[in-house]
Structure formats: C-alpha cells, structure tokens
Amino acid sequence: MKRSSKVFAVIGDPVSHSLSPIMHEAAFADLGLLHRYVALRVPSQDLESALNGAKALGLTGLNLTVPHKQSALRYMDTIGVDARAIGAANTITFSAGKIHGDNTDGRGFIAALNELEGDVPRRATILGAGGAAAAIVHGLLSEFAELEINWVSRTPDKIPQVSPRVRAQKYDFVQAGQSTTDLGQLLVNCTSVGLQGNTQTFPVKLGLDRLDRAARVIDIVYPRSKGGLLDQAQNQGLSVQDGVTMLLWQGVFALQIWLKKTIEQTTVKTMRNALAVALDRKS
Ligand code: ATR
Numbered sequence: 001m002k003r004s005s006k007v008f009a010v011i012g013d014p015v016s017h018s019l020s021p022i023m024h025e026a027a028f029a030d031l032g033l034l035h036r037y038v039a040l041r042v043p044s045q046d047l048e049s050a051l052n053g054a055k056a057l058g059l060t061g062l063n064l065t066v067p068h069k070q071s072a073l074r075y076m077d078t079i080g081v082d083a084r085a086i087g088a089a090n091t092i093t094f095s096a097g098k099i100h101g102d103n104t105d106g107r108g109f110i111a112a113l114n115e116l117e118g119d120v121p122r123r124a125t126i127l128g129a130g131g132a133a134a135a136i137v138h139g140l141l142s143e144f145a146e147l148e149i150n151w152v153s154r155t156p157d158k159i160p161q162v163s164p165r166v167r168a169q170k171y172d173f174v175q176a177g178q179s180t181t182d183l184g185q186l187l188v189n190c191t192s193v194g195l196q197g198n199t200q201t202f203p204v205k206l207g208l209d210r211l212d213r214a215a216r217v218i219d220i221v222y223p224r225s226k227g228g229l230l231d232q233a234q235n236q237g238l239s240v241q242d243g244v245t246m247l248l249w250q251g252v253f254a255l256q257i258w259l260k261k262t263i264e265q266t267t268v269k270t271m272r273n274a275l276a277v278a279l280d281r282k283s
Helices: 020-030 044-057 071-075 081-086 105-113 131-143 229-235 244-259 265-282
Strands: 007-012 036-041 061-064 091-095 098-102 123-127 148-152 166-169 184-189 211-219 239-241
Touching: 007 020, 007 044, 020 036, 020 244, 020 265, 044 071, 044 091, 061 244, 071 098, 081 098, 081 105, 081 131, 091 244, 105 131, 105 211, 105 244, 123 131, 131 148, 131 184, 211 229, 229 239, 244 265
Parallel strands: 007 036, 007 061, 123 148, 123 184, 148 166, 184 211, 211 239
Antiparallel strands: 061 091, 091 098
C-alpha cells in the first residue's frame, strides 16, 4: 500500500527559532510516517490568507505561535472547549473543508508539571498575564479542583475574571521582604523575563522564601537563563523545570489530535531527545 504524506507547519512571526519542526519530524520518523512539518513566517496582517491558503493547499494541521494564537479564533469554523475557555488556539486542524481550533498548552503544562515530583498544589502564583499564562491558569483550574491562584501582572486590571478561585495581584504581592503572604506550592513564570536576548527583569525582587519548602518552580522560558529564576529557586532547594517540557507535551497532544491516536512513550522519548539535541547545538 502506498503511504500518504501529510504536511504540517508552525506559523508565527518570528518563527525561525521554533523547535517544533525538529520535534515533530522526529516523531514522524519514529512512527514510520512520511509526513513533513515546516516553520513558515506569517506576519499578523496575513493570518487570514495564510489559513485559507493552508486549507486550499491541503495541509493537515498547523501550530500557531506569537502573534496569532488569539487572533486566529475569529477565522475558525469550530473551536474546542479548551481553546474557547483560554481565548486562543495553538493547534489547527483542516478537515472536510473546515478549520478547527484547539489549545493544547494548558494540558501540555499539566503533563510537564506532573513530571516534577510534588504534592497536589493548594495555592499557586502565576507571573505574567499574556496568552501563555491564560492557558496555564485554565489548565491548573481544570486539573486541581481546590487550587487557589494568585495571578500577578504589572497591569492587574487586565487579568480576566475567569474564576472566583483566581485573584489578580500586583507585583508587591511577590516582592521579597514586603509581605508574609504564603506564595504556595507552585510558582510559574509566564512572562518574557529571562528570554534569550531580553535583558528585562521583574519589577521587584521575588520573595522565593515565601514558597513552601517542597514547592515547584516552572519557567516556561527556554533555554534556562544563567543566574535566572530557576537557578535562584534551585539554590533554595526547590524543584525546578524550564519550558522545554511544556513545549514537548503541547506538541504530543497536538500530534494526538492530528493523527487521531495515542502517542506512545517511546515516541515521546524520541521527541524529547530531538529537542535536547537541538537545544544543545544552539547553546
Ligand atoms: P505569551 O503569549 O507568551 O504569554 P505575551 O502575551 O506577550 O506572550 O505575554 C508576556 C507577558 O510578559 C506579558 O503579559 C507581560 O505581563 P504583564 O505586563 O501583564 O505583567 C509580561 N512581561 C513582559 N516583560 C515583563 C517584565 N519586565 N516584568 C514583568 N512582566 C513582564
């Protein structure tokens, strides 16, 4: 039987740094598939024509990255529950002439969190209020029924009222030496602080000592920055993780949607290794 080759892409602007092609092509090779996955730069103003063009060209799926995740929703024929709740899509599927939007970032985050040992969190502190933070807050609220979240932003007025379990906070809330407030069992950096080439810092020095002693600290930025949040947290004995694990799992869940099958651990391992090799080459 002739094996068919499907085409996938990640679209964004910028997008050349994306590790998604390497991760997904490693998965296809592992699964014995002839599919291809490429990165294509699409500026904001061309999103609608790019989506229609991808549909016309017969692509099977797309991943969306900055700046398209939120704006793409208006071009979808149907939207999955997670994408609707988050207000953004990262995984697009073309099928029977229709465009469907999903969001695997929240589930991807939870799968990454579960790789770090720790108790069920009762209180979490989330830094930053962009699209990634919205997906992570949604993932956490869905996964942990009792969890209370302090959602910290430089502009707390813009934090959406997604649940009575979420409280919008300013940065004084997390400032070292300023308060005795318990920051809980989980701290997640969803800001662009620590991104390669970005010299910005948090508006305050973070009071990491107000986290539980067994707390987990996740920075969705990757690669991990020297002397940054994760180094500081690790020095305090906290368990830490950078953004590569979430990148991996959101990709695994996207593949499951596109291929309509469970991605086995051996393939996940291949994808993880491909990411590690690519990051190693970059450093
Ligand atoms: P993404 O889609 O990856 O979440 P984004 O929407 O640009 O990207 O969000 C990045 C977040 O980084 C912004 O929401 C911003 O948060 P707030 O302005 O709400 O605090 C946050 N951010 C960027 N630079 C920051 C800095 N120096 N200190 C604190 N937060 C910062």
